[in-house]
Amino acid sequence: MATALAAPVDTTIEDPTQRAPLVTGEHDYQSVTDAIYSISDRKTPRAWYIAFAVSSSATLIFFALIGYLIYRGVGVWGNNNPVFWGWPIVNFVFWVGIGHAGTLISAILFLFRQNWRTSVNRFAEAMTIFAVVCAGIFPGIHVGRVWFAYWLAPYPATRLDMWPNFRSPLLWDVFAVSTYATVSLLFWYMGMIPDLATFRDRSKSRIKQFIYGVFALGWTGSARHWSRYEKAYMLLAALATPLVLSVHTVVSFDFAVAQLPGWHATIFPPYFVAGAVFSGFAMVITLMVPARKWFGLKDFVTLRHLENMCKVILATGSMVGFAYAIEFFIAWYGGNPYEGFAFINRAFGPYAWAYWTMVSCNVIAPQFFWSKKVRTTPWMMFIICIFVNIGMWFERFVITVTSLSRDFLPSSWAYFKPTAIDMAMFACSFGLFFTLFLLFCRYLPIVAMAEVKSVMPVPEEKQTGDAQA
Amino acid sequence: MSATLLEPETTQQDVSDESSGSVCGVLAEFAGPKQLLRAAEMVRDAGYRKTDAFSPFPIHGMDDALGIKPTILPVIVLVVGLTGCAGGLLMQWWMNAVDYPFLISGKPLFSLPANIPVTFEIIVLTSAFATFLGMLGLNGLPKPASPLLEQERFRGVTDNKFFLYVDAADPKFEEQDVVDLFHRAGATWVDDVPNSKSSAKIPGAIKMGLVALLALALVPPAMIYRARHTTSEKPRIDFFSDMDSQARPSAQQSTDLFADGRAMRPQIAGTIAVGDFYEDDAFFLGYIPGDEDENGETVAAAESATDAAPGAPAAAAVNEPNYVSEFPVEVTESLMYRGQMQFNIYCAPCHGLAGQGDGLVSLRAMELQQPTWVPPTNLTSPPVIAQPVGKIYDTITNGRRKMSGYAAQIPPEDRWAIVLYVRALQKSQRATLDEIPEDKAAVLKNQK
Numbered sequence: 001m002a003t004a005l006a007a008p009v010d011t012t013i014e015d016p017t018q019r020a021p022l023v024t025g026e027h028d029y030q031s032v033t034d035a036i037y038s039i040s041d042r043k044t045p046r047a048w049y050i051a052f053a054v055s056s057s058a059t060l061i062f063f064a065l066i067g068y069l070i071y072r073g074v075g076v077w078g079n080n081n082p083v084f085w086g087w088p089i090v091n092f093v094f095w096v097g098i099g100h101a102g103t104l105i106s107a108i109l110f111l112f113r114q115n116w117r118t119s120v121n122r123f124a125e126a127m128t129i130f131a132v133v134c135a136g137i138f139p140g141i142h143v144g145r146v147w148f149a150y151w152l153a154p155y156p157a158t159r160l161d162m163w164p165n166f167r168s169p170l171l172w173d174v175f176a177v178s179t180y181a182t183v184s185l186l187f188w189y190m191g192m193i194p195d196l197a198t199f200r201d202r203s204k205s206r207i208k209q210f211i212y213g214v215f216a217l218g219w220t221g222s223a224r225h226w227s228r229y230e231k232a233y234m235l236l237a238a239l240a241t242p243l244v245l246s247v248h249t250v251v252s253f254d255f256a257v258a259q260l261p262g263w264h265a266t267i268f269p270p271y272f273v274a275g276a277v278f279s280g281f282a283m284v285i286t287l288m289v290p291a292r293k294w295f296g297l298k299d300f301v302t303l304r305h306l307e308n309m310c311k312v313i314l315a316t317g318s319m320v321g322f323a324y325a326i327e328f329f330i331a332w333y334g335g336n337p338y339e340g341f342a343f344i345n346r347a348f349g350p351y352a353w354a355y356w357t358m359v360s361c362n363v364i365a366p367q368f369f370w371s372k373k374v375r376t377t378p379w380m381m382f383i384i385c386i387f388v389n390i391g392m393w394f395e396r397f398v399i400t401v402t403s404l405s406r407d408f409l410p411s412s413w414a415y416f417k418p419t420a421i422d423m424a425m426f427a428c429s430f431g432l433f434f435t436l437f438l439l440f441c442r443y444l445p446i447v448a449m450a451e452v453k454s455v456m457p458v459p460e461e462k463q464t465g466d467a468q469a
Numbered sequence: 470m471s472a473t474l475l476e477p478e479t480t481q482q483d484v485s486d487e488s489s490g491s492v493c494g495v496l497a498e499f500a501g502p503k504q505l506l507r508a509a510e511m512v513r514d515a516g517y518r519k520t521d522a523f524s525p526f527p528i529h530g531m532d533d534a535l536g537i538k539p540t541i542l543p544v545i546v547l548v549v550g551l552t553g554c555a556g557g558l559l560m561q562w563w564m565n566a567v568d569y570p571f572l573i574s575g576k577p578l579f580s581l582p583a584n585i586p587v588t589f590e591i592i593v594l595t596s597a598f599a600t601f602l603g604m605l606g607l608n609g610l611p612k613p614a615s616p617l618l619e620q621e622r623f624r625g626v627t628d629n630k631f632f633l634y635v636d637a638a639d640p641k642f643e644e645q646d647v648v649d650l651f652h653r654a655g656a657t658w659v660d661d662v663p664n665s666k667s668s669a670k671i672p673g674a675i676k677m678g679l680v681a682l683l684a685l686a687l688v689p690p691a692m693i694y695r696a697r698h699t700t701s702e703k704p705r706i707d708f709f710s711d712m713d714s715q716a717r718p719s720a721q722q723s724t725d726l727f728a729d730g731r732a733m734r735p736q737i738a739g740t741i742a743v744g745d746f747y748e749d750d751a752f753f754l755g756y757i758p759g760d761e762d763e764n765g766e767t768v769a770a771a772e773s774a775t776d777a778a779p780g781a782p783a784a785a786a787v788n789e790p791n792y793v794s795e796f797p798v799e800v801t802e803s804l805m806y807r808g809q810m811q812f813n814i815y816c817a818p819c820h821g822l823a824g825q826g827d828g829l830v831s832l833r834a835m836e837l838q839q840p841t842w843v844p845p846t847n848l849t850s851p852p853v854i855a856q857p858v859g860k861i862y863d864t865i866t867n868g869r870r871k872m873s874g875y876a877a878q879i880p881p882e883d884r885w886a887i888v889l890y891v892r893a894l895q896k897s898q899r900a901t902l903d904e905i906p907e908d909k910a911a912v913l914k915n916q917k
Contacts, residue, residue, distance in 0.1 A: 029525060029629035147709050154564060163564035165571050167583040175590040183597040190601055198525070198627040217605065218612030221626045223509075223522035223531045225608045228540045230527050232604035235546055236597060243593045250586055454526035 011304035012376050022116055023456040025299035032300075032456065036195075036447050037202050039295045044442065047294070052438045058431020065425050066137070070146050078418040083404040087422040088142040091429060093396040094279070095135030096177060096251055097272075098389075100244060101280025102128025103184050106191065107240035110233075116308055118451035119300040122195075123291070124284045125188040126446070130436040131283070132181045134429045139173070169253040176250035183243055187236050193219050193229075195445035248276040255399065262342035262403030265330065271323035278316035278362070279392035281309050282385040289382045291441070300447050303376050310375040313388065317366030320395075324359065342403060350415055351402040358398050361391020493616050493664045494636040495647045496623065497656035502528045505631040508654035509534035512633060515650055519639035523623070523632040545603045546596050553595030557588040616665040622658070634662070751797040753881055755862035756790040792859030798885045808890030811883045815875060816891075824848035824894040843871045848891050849898040861888045 011020040027035070069076055079086040102124040109117040143149050151157070152174045154164050164171050197219035200212035219225070252272035255263040285306065292301040331343040347355050365387040374380045401416045440446065499505040502524060509522050513536050522531055531537070565571050566578035576583070605611065617623050617634070626632055633656070635647045644661060651659045707713060718724050718732035727734070736742060747753035798804065813822065821827040826847040834842040846853060846869075853861070865884045868874035879887070902910055 033525075033628045145709070145711065154560065162569045163571075165573070166561040166565050166587050167571070167573065167576070169586075172586040172590075175587050179590040179594045183593060186597050186601045190604070194526075194627065201624040201627045217610045218615060218618075219610070219627070220615060220617055220623075221523045221525060222608075223524065223528070223535055224537055225610070226524070226527040227532050227537050228542055228604050228607050231540050231542050232600045235543060235600045239593050239596050239600065242589075246586070246589060246593075253586070450526045 011302040012307050012372070020304055021457050022119065022302070022304075023300055023452060024302050027299060027456060029453050032449055032452055033198055033202065035296065035299070036445055036449050037199065039441070039446060040199065040443055041203070048438060048442060052435065055431045055434035055438060058428045059435045062425065062428035062432055065421060065428065066141055069141055069421070069425075074142070074144055076419060076421045078416060078422050080414070080416075082407045082409075082412045082414060083401055083416040085400050085404060086416060087397075087418050087426060088138045090393065090396045090400050091426050092135050092138035092142075093251055093400075094393045095131045095138070095429070095433075097248065097276035097279040097392060097396075098283045099128040099131035099135060099180070099184070099280065100248060100273075100276035101284045102126070102131075103180070103187065103240050103244040104277055104280065105284070106187060107237040107244060110237040111241060115455045116305055118448055118455050119297075119302075119305055120284065120288065120309075121451070122188075122191065122448045123288060123446055124280075125184065125191070126437065126440045126444070127284060127287060128184050128280070129181070129188055130433050130440070131280075132177065132184065133436065134433050136177060136181060137429070137432075139177075169250070169257045172250045173254055176247050180243060180247045183236070183240055187240055189215075190229075190233065190236065191448060191451075192445060193217060194221065194450040195448060197221070198449055199445060245273055248272040255403075260403050260407065261336070261338040262346065262399070264339075265327060267323060267326055267330065271320065271327075274316045274319035274323065275362075275392060275395060278313060278320055278366075279389065281313045281316070282388035282392070285309055285313070285381055285385040286389060287437070289378045289385075291446070293378075295441070295446065297447065300452060303378075306378065306381060307372075307375045310369045310381055313385070314366050314369040317362060317369075317388065321359075321363035324363065338408070342406065345406055346398060346402045349402070349406070351398065351405070354394050354398050354402070358391050358394040361387045362395060365391065491664060492637055492644060492661040494634055494642075494662045495644060495651065496617065496620070496632055496634045496660055496662050497651035497654070498622070498658040499631045499633060499655065500657055501631060504655055505633060506530055506534050508633050508651070508656065511654045512635065512650060516641055517635050517639050517647075519636035519642075521634045521636075523617075523626045523630075523634065525627055525629060525631075540607060542600070542603050542607060546599045549599035549603075550592050550596035553592045554588060556595075557591035558584060560591075561587060614665060616662050619665060620660075620662060622660075749797065751793045751859070752885075755859035755866065756792045758790065789860075792857040792863065794857035794859065796858055796885060796889065798882065800889060804886050805889055805893060807883065808886030808888070808893075811879060812887050812890045815879060816887065819845040819872075820848055821845075823898070824891060825898075841871075845872070849895045853891075854895045854899075858888050858892065861891055 011024060013020070023032075077086055077088065079088070102121070105117050105124045106121040109121075140146065140149055143152075151160065152164060152171065154166075157163075193216060196212050197216040200209055200216045203209050203212060249269040249272065252268035256265055256268035258264060288301060288306070288309075292298055328343050328347075331339045334340075345351075365384050368374045368380070368384055374384070405416050406413050497508070499508055505522055505524060506528060509520070509531060512520050513534060518536070520535055522528070522535055524531075532539075561584045562579045570578050572578065622630070623632065633651065633654075635642060637644075648659050648661075720733060722732040723730045724732040726732075750757055812824075816824070817828055818830045819826075819828040821831075824847070826845045828845065831842075831845050835844065862884055864872075865879065865887060866874055866876045875884070896904070902913075905913065
């Protein structure tokens with residue numbers, strides 16, 4: 001085994017007689033800690049500063065634009081009769097969708113004992129939380145009078161003397177997204193406690209020791225603590241699994257419960273969930289391919305990890321493709337002329353360009369993953385995943401805008417045009433996402449060290465020798 | 470420690486003084502997870518209970534090896550989750566069906582399917598918090614300080630080191646025995662852990678800071694409470710003005726929006742405002758605008774402004790519009806009663822209940838000798854009797870002399886009702902006995 005590890009291992013080979021190692025390279029426990037801790041400990045690279053300057057400037061512009069929006073009102077957006085749900089809702093659904101991969105990887109793959117998740121789950125969970133942060137902003141500022149957004153919460157309003165309507169999908173959405181954000185954050189943080197303790201114990205600076213120490217909560221790696229911790233982790237995974245499936249289901253209810261042709265479809269919940277997993281995994285790969293190169297994580301995030309994620313993308317992308325087809329079938333089979341029109345208009349009407357962009361990016365692009373060469377070549381999968389990200393944004397655009405722009409009253413039909421503010425806000429929301437991400441990469445353990453250590457192959461003699469040295 | 474136990478008289482202060490210098494347990498390092506597991510089993514079999522193992526990651530089988538009992542965390546989560554479920558359902562039922570019933574499209578005020586999503590989210594949220602906080606609580610975390618973490622060597626436990634520990638509080642604890650046991654178990658390093666030199670308590674400065682922060686956090690809610698429960702003469706502060714003050718011109722203001730600079734917009738030529746469409750002239754005006762004058766309406770208005778004495782009908786006859794002399798409404802008994810009621814409300818204060826110009830307002834004005842007071846007309850006098858009904862209607866509508874028009878207060882139907890009642894009053898003052906119906910005449914005769 002030790003000799004096998006010495007040679008570079010091709011983890012993508014399917015050999016039924018032997019499990020492919022989850023971590024390559026000659027790693028022992030300490031070298032894992034060193035590899036991950038050094039990412040945070042070494043001198044901040046200039047590239048990080050440049051990236052952070054760009055993304056944090058974009059974030060500032062984003063907040064300035066939000067301020068402008070609150071000052072001027074929602075008229076600064078392109079939302080207008082009949083498309084009152086324009087880009088803000090498209091962006092919301094897009095970001096929430098991306099935020100699905102993290103918890104799916106951490107919770108569902110954990111319950112299925114997919115140990116390969118350990119190398120990517122921290123990274124994906126962070127991505128989830130940052131995406132949900134971006135997602136939460138858009139409906140928040142879309143309510144018009146932002147300063148009354150707290151009316152959505154069922155708090156005892158002495159002046160309002162009324163309660164929210166719990167039978168409205170929009171309120172379900174508030175509960176679903178905020179619960180998802182909270183539980184994802186708990187899950188992420190709880191998973192990080194042992195690694196924060198590692199950082200606390202490794203860091204030399206007093207300030208770092210104090211800050212990591214506060215967040216590590218005095219973790220000592222006690223077996224009694226581990227016992228309860230593992231149980232708690234399992235319980236959280238079990239709770240997060242239905243939650244992750246419920247979030248996009250509830251988001252889809254925002255549309256499906258309405259009467260509008262093109263929205264009123266029973267296929268929406270599963271189709272939205274598949275699309276969310278699809279876009280989330282695409283974003284994980286988009287971020288992971290450069291990150292594993294820059295941060296030297298190739299031993300932990302092996303090609304096999306990437307290949308597995310590509311397979312998930314292929315599967316969910318095909319599901320999404322089937323869903324598109326079924327939508328058309330139901331529109332014809334249902335015999336409702338309005339629904340029929342909505343779908344013909346979608347594919348051949350004024351928004352045909354958006355529809356076919358969506359189909360080519362979401363249905364055709366992932367089919368390249370049938371080839372093992374593409375599945376195991378990082379730059380190829382990176383390009384395909386960029387296309388998937390674009391396609392999934394267009395999917396939400398097509399659903400939201402094409403359906404609304406041709407509503408029941410032909411006299412109010414109009415072509416939706418976004419404003420420059422719309423575009424700048426969407427572009428700058430990436431700034432917020434990447435700012436948070438860069439901070440995460442710089443200051444927090446980006447790979448779950450404790451989990452990797454528990455699944456990695458460590459030769460007996462090596463660990464003994466190391467400990468005696 | 471044992472010395473202290475033998476002397477029950479020793480004060481509390483002495484105990485802490487003595488124990489602070491002594492050990493709080495023995496720690497041993499092992500080469501790897503397998504060795505640690507074996508050693509843990511040996512320590513368990515030796516009968517030690519207050520033991521613990523430390524490792525960078527969870528080691529499977531360690532629960533058995535150390536004799537750790539299964540945690541009750543799942544039970545806590547189940548209880549909290551069920552409570553969340555019941556609480557969530559109860560909250561939605563109470564808020565939407567009891568305290569503020571939302572009736573939407575005739576759907577039931579409370580039904581399971583519509584309330585499942587929020588209930589589900591509440592279950593997950595409460596259970597997740599129960600899991601996380603329950604785990605921390607059962608583990609005694611957060612723990613600001615530990616004697617173990619003060620050991621430089623022990624800090625490798627979160628990296629690649631494996632430790633076993635027996636606490637001095639264990640009833641079987643004898644330092645030398647434990648050290649020997651650890652060596653037999655194959656420990657690579659054994660040492661005792663001195664009691665913590667630093668206090669586990671939160672430093673006073675941080676405590677004070679937290680208290681100050683808490684006190685400061687109470688200021689904004691207190692200010693909101695005060696603002697909501699007191700009155701002030703100063704203008705209100707609007708952080709967001711919402712619809713309180715809107716950008717709109719007031720009456721008579723000028724504006725740049727229109728070429729004529731007027732904010733109030735005149736009626737567009739050839740249009741009629743909603744509610745201003747009066748098709749039936751006889752009914753709405755009381756006269757038929759027509760040939761005898763180019764502008765009947767202007768004549769009527771001018772006429773109302775002239776100060777013709779009430780007793781001089783001849784002078785007015787020159788420019789009289791074509792007043793209707795027949796009621797344009799159906800004369801019924803109910804109209805008469807309606808007229809009486811309206812007359813008593815609007816006319817009687819000046820004209821008197823019998824219409825003779827002796828209303829209370831007039832009497833009082835004359836008593837005070839108001840110089841500008843013009844006594845109201847006696848409605849039962851011959852000049853008024855001679856007027857056609859249309860003219861009386863026009864008088865009520867547009868006013869005469871000091872009397873202003875009542876068009877704004879009294880709708881046309883009621884004005885006609887008043888005219889009818891005025892006619893009745895006139896009749897009541899001058900009717901002959903023949904004009905009274907037989908049965909009523911008999912009653913009158915009896916009264917005489």
